[in-house]
Amino acid sequence: MPQAAPAGKSAAFYDVDGTLIKTNIVHAFGWYARHQPTLTGSIVKAAKTALSIPLFAVADKLSRKAFNELFYGYYSGEPEDRLIVLAEELFEDTIKPSIFPRARDLIEQSRRAGCRQVLVSGGLDFTVRPLARYLGVDDFIANTLEFENGYATGHLGKPFVAGATKAVIMRDYAEKHGIDLARSYAYSDSYSDYPMLAVVGHPTAVNPDWRLRATARSYDWPVLDLNNDSR
Amino acid sequence: MRAIRPRTRGAADESVVTIDTDSAPRILFYGEDFLCEDLPVGTRVIYPRKPIAGLPNVRAAIRYALHHPEEMEPLHALLKPGMKVTIALDDVSLPLPPMKRPDIRETILDIVLEMLGDHGVDDVHIIIATSLHRRMHDWEVRRMVGDKVFDAYWPEKLYNHDACDPDGMVTLGKTKHGEVVETNKRASDSDLVIYVNINLVPMDGGHKSVGVGLCGYESLKAHHTPKAIVNSDSFMDPDNSELAHSVHRIGRVCDQHMKIFHIETALNSKMFEGPLSFLMKNEDDFTEMDRLTFSAMQWTLKKTPRALRREVFMRVPAPYEVIAVHAGAAEPTHQKILARNFEQYVIPVEGQADILISGIPYISPYNVNSKALNPLLVQVMALGYFFHMYRNKPLLKKGGVMIVTHPCTDAFDPVHHPSYIEFFNRLLPETRDAYTLEKKYQDEFAYNPSYIEMYRRGNAYHGAHPFYMWYWGQKGREHCGKVIVVGSDNSTVPKLLGWERAETLAEAIAMGRSHMGRSAQITMLHHPPILMTDVR
Numbered sequence: 001m002p003q004a005a006p007a008g009k010s011a012a013f014y015d016v017d018g019t020l021i022k023t024n025i026v027h028a029f030g031w032y033a034r035h036q037p038t039l040t041g042s043i044v045k046a047a048k049t050a051l052s053i054p055l056f057a058v059a060d061k062l063s064r065k066a067f068n069e070l071f072y073g074y075y076s077g078e079p080e081d082r083l084i085v086l087a088e089e090l091f092e093d094t095i096k097p098s099i100f101p102r103a104r105d106l107i108e109q110s111r112r113a114g115c116r117q118v119l120v121s122g123g124l125d126f127t128v129r130p131l132a133r134y135l136g137v138d139d140f141i142a143n144t145l146e147f148e149n150g151y152a153t154g155h156l157g158k159p160f161v162a163g164a165t166k167a168v169i170m171r172d173y174a175e176k177h178g179i180d181l182a183r184s185y186a187y188s189d190s191y192s193d194y195p196m197l198a199v200v201g202h203p204t205a206v207n208p209d210w211r212l213r214a215t216a217r218s219y220d221w222p223v224l225d226l227n228n229d230s231r
Numbered sequence: 232m233r234a235i236r237p238r239t240r241g242a243a244d245e246s247v248v249t250i251d252t253d254s255a256p257r258i259l260f261y262g263e264d265f266l267c268e269d270l271p272v273g274t275r276v277i278y279p280r281k282p283i284a285g286l287p288n289v290r291a292a293i294r295y296a297l298h299h300p301e302e303m304e305p306l307h308a309l310l311k312p313g314m315k316v317t318i319a320l321d322d323v324s325l326p327l328p329p330m331k332r333p334d335i336r337e338t339i340l341d342i343v344l345e346m347l348g349d350h351g352v353d354d355v356h357i358i359i360a361t362s363l364h365r366r367m368h369d370w371e372v373r374r375m376v377g378d379k380v381f382d383a384y385w386p387e388k389l390y391n392h393d394a395c396d397p398d399g400m401v402t403l404g405k406t407k408h409g410e411v412v413e414t415n416k417r418a419s420d421s422d423l424v425i426y427v428n429i430n431l432v433p434m435d436g437g438h439k440s441v442g443v444g445l446c447g448y449e450s451l452k453a454h455h456t457p458k459a460i461v462n463s464d465s466f467m468d469p470d471n472s473e474l475a476h477s478v479h480r481i482g483r484v485c486d487q488h489m490k491i492f493h494i495e496t497a498l499n500s501k502m503f504e505g506p507l508s509f510l511m512k513n514e515d516d517f518t519e520m521d522r523l524t525f526s527a528m529q530w531t532l533k534k535t536p537r538a539l540r541r542e543v544f545m546r547v548p549a550p551y552e553v554i555a556v557h558a559g560a561a562e563p564t565h566q567k568i569l570a571r572n573f574e575q576y577v578i579p580v581e582g583q584a585d586i587l588i589s590g591i592p593y594i595s596p597y598n599v600n601s602k603a604l605n606p607l608l609v610q611v612m613a614l615g616y617f618f619h620m621y622r623n624k625p626l627l628k629k630g631g632v633m634i635v636t637h638p639c640t641d642a643f644d645p646v647h648h649p650s651y652i653e654f655f656n657r658l659l660p661e662t663r664d665a666y667t668l669e670k671k672y673q674d675e676f677a678y679n680p681s682y683i684e685m686y687r688r689g690n691a692y693h694g695a696h697p698f699y700m701w702y703w704g705q706k707g708r709e710h711c712g713k714v715i716v717v718g719s720d721n722s723t724v725p726k727l728l729g730w731e732r733a734e735t736l737a738e739a740i741a742m743g744r745s746h747m748g749r750s751a752q753i754t755m756l757h758h759p760p761i762l763m764t765d766v767r
Contacts, residue, residue: 012680102688109395110680185680204681217645220652222681228688 011179012110013170013196015188016121016128019206020107020135020226022098025123026056029074031090037082049074068122068160072145076154080147084126091130099131100207100226106187107135115185116177120170120196122162141169167195187224191215246578246762248513250274255514257755258525259590259736261636261718262604263540264532266590267525268736274753275584277626278513279762282499283575285552289335292556293342296494300559301567306343306492309423312351317421318343319360319392319445323367323375324596325429326498327759331548335496337377339427339556343494344380356417357389360426360444363451363693364597365647365686366391371600394447394693395683402449403488406480410453415445419489428495430568432616432761433467433576434475436495437565438482446481448677448695453477455698457665457705465619465706467763469569482561493564497555497571500760504550511760537640538602544593545600576763577622583766584754585747586740587627589617591637592759597692597700603642606724607651609635611700613714614707617756624766626754630712632743636736639719639728646690650682654697659727665705673698713746715739 017024036042060067117137121128125142132140144157159165174181182201191211197203205216206224250270259266286292297306373381401419403412430436454477463472503510509521555571557564595608613635643652682694714730717739725732733739
């Protein structure tokens with residue numbers, strides 16, 4: 001089917017967790033927790049993570065910043081090389097099977113329309129990299145973990161990629177790459193990404209939570225269900 | 232609530248009635264409601280023809296058509312064991328409203344599938360030829376094809392056409408005029424394609440069945456243009472339609488690459504029955520029961536929320552009867568069906584009108600089971616379909632006034648018509664010029680990944696579809712001196728459409744007369760049911 005891209009530079013920015021994949025950063029950390037060098041370490045860390053889930057939920061409700069500080073603190077002391085090496089296995093085991101059935105089609109269609117493909121994720125860069133490669137996107141923007149002497153400090157590099165900051169980062173990215181945001185697309189599942197959606201000319205809610213669904217209906221944004229693989 | 236006056240004259244069966252001092256008020260569709268209005272003395276009211284009697288034995292007629300096709304071998308002679316067959320069907324846009332069960336497509340499928348089975352043909356796919364229309368919901372498909380076929384074929388071998396599937400479409404070539412001919416790959420790979428059509432209006436069927444129903448965006452670009460519409464006089468008259476000519480050229484290329492056996496059907500105009508049967512009558516011929524029914528219905532509708540009224544109307548199927556079945560090659564088959572369409576619909580009319588009045592109903596081909604007849608669809612019903620319901624000359628004089636009745640509510644169905652919302656709110660405030668819209672924005676909407684995804688996996692019309700709706704009205708827009716909408720519940724929609732507003736029909740007629748003169752000839756189209764005028 002021949003298709004021509006419209007003139008001008010545009011990009012498609014995708015949130016990742018819940019938008020393109022079913023899993024989220026807690027699943028990724030859970031996987032690392034279960035894959036410690038020793039069996040005891042795995043059991044202890046996995047149990048600690050499981051018990052902390054209600055705490056994560058409360059922190060997330062309070063503020064994304066509080067959640068990040070609490071959650072990424074659990075990475076403290078993890079060796080950098082191990083996290084990076086295991087990221088490939090994490091992708092194959094957990095992330096790849098959780099990619100929504102229609103996600104690749106959407107990216108392919110968007111590429112055909114001439115858009116630069118960019119993932120904008122609150123996940124960690126080394127966990128997002130294999131996904132970005134697999135989906136064949138042009139770029140990804142993700143959080144970075146600070147390391148000292150090869151070990152994670154439990155702190156994120158700034159700026160955090162979350163909430164309103166995503167919009168600021170996207171603006172900077174667009175300026176750097178000569179992209180017209182008014183002609184660009186953004187996709188997210190969560191109301192917390194409202195700023196990211198509002199900054200582009202073509203926002204789309206994907207598998208949205210109820211608040212984003214209501215917002216999308218109010219603003220007449222398209223709503224997609226990438227989990228639907230029906231003919 | 233107004234009472235309709237008792238009958239003051241004898242029953243008449245003529246289709247063109249002139250209002251006199253004793254005439255009853257006339258009923259006009261007004262979305263999911265009705266208006267009942269006195270018309271000025273001398274107004275012509277054009278009624279549809281009485282329904283032609285349906286075929287007494289439809290199954291026998293189908294079998295006869297399959298065994299005695301036009302310029303092709305009988306269907307059974309085309310079948311060989313092990314061959315690959317694709318059956319394509321018209322979608323939910325036909326007929327309007329959806330017909331009572333069994334739908335004629337179910338009856339035809341029943342007979343054709345039995346014949347295929349008897350000849351050892353097992354590799355059969357059934358594709359709903361949606362073109363760039365929305366995918367049909369599974370429950371709509373079940374209703375259309377019947378439980379037996381649905382249970383046996385859905386979803387692996389019975390599915391909606393996908394014009395944006397890169398692996399499911401194939402380009403057959405180009406016509407001599409350079410029109411791209413793109414079609415469904417499964418159909419193109421088949422040894423035989425059987426197309427099952429319902430020819431509700433003369434623009435349906437023929438080469439349009441495969442040439443449009445199974446095509447993609449690149450093919451539609453050739454003829455779904457403002458220029459083609461403006462040069463179609465009218466698009467309901469295939470011999471004088473540039474749109475139809477382009478589709479014919481495309482269809483002929485399809486015929487060179489594919490063996491296509493067309494099964495075409497024509498329905499009569501029996502659109503309403505039971506409590507709605509008064510809509511089939513001249514108001515002067517109403518019985519006491521008709522008057523009572525209408526008054527009760529109007530009272531009930533006024534007390535009912537719009538969404539509920541809509542649901543109720545959508546649930547009332549039409550008691551259509553089949554008046555013709557023909558099969559065979561596209562052109563000779565279609566000619567026979569068209570003759571029956573014209574026989575049912577065409578009303579000879581002497582002279583054009585200065586002011587044309589038309590009620591806009593709740594339904595169009597593009598909002599079946601949707602939450603609204605959105606403003607773009609109101610526009611397409613007025614300036615597209617109803618304006619084009621003519622042969623020879625438009626019923627309305629060039630520069631005349633068209634009066635339509637509809638609430639024009641600013642409501643859209645976000646699941647079925649997402650791209651319409653952006654078109655209406657973002658593009659129309661910038662320009663109403665169809666040529667500019669086509670050039671500047673059509674591709675942007677057509678290639679919008681979100682709209683493509685919603686078309687392919689949701690139930691949305693393709694991103695380019697609102698453009699076609701706007702182009703459909705282009706000839707009407709260029710032809711009419713003024714369009715006045717009666718009873719709009721807001722000022723924004725008429726303003727964006729470029730229309731004027733009137734609170735009442737009397738006010739609209741006064742506005743029309745001030746534009747066309749006191750002696751302006753006024754004509755009202757009393758539809759639906761469907762009618763076409765042949766103006767001399």
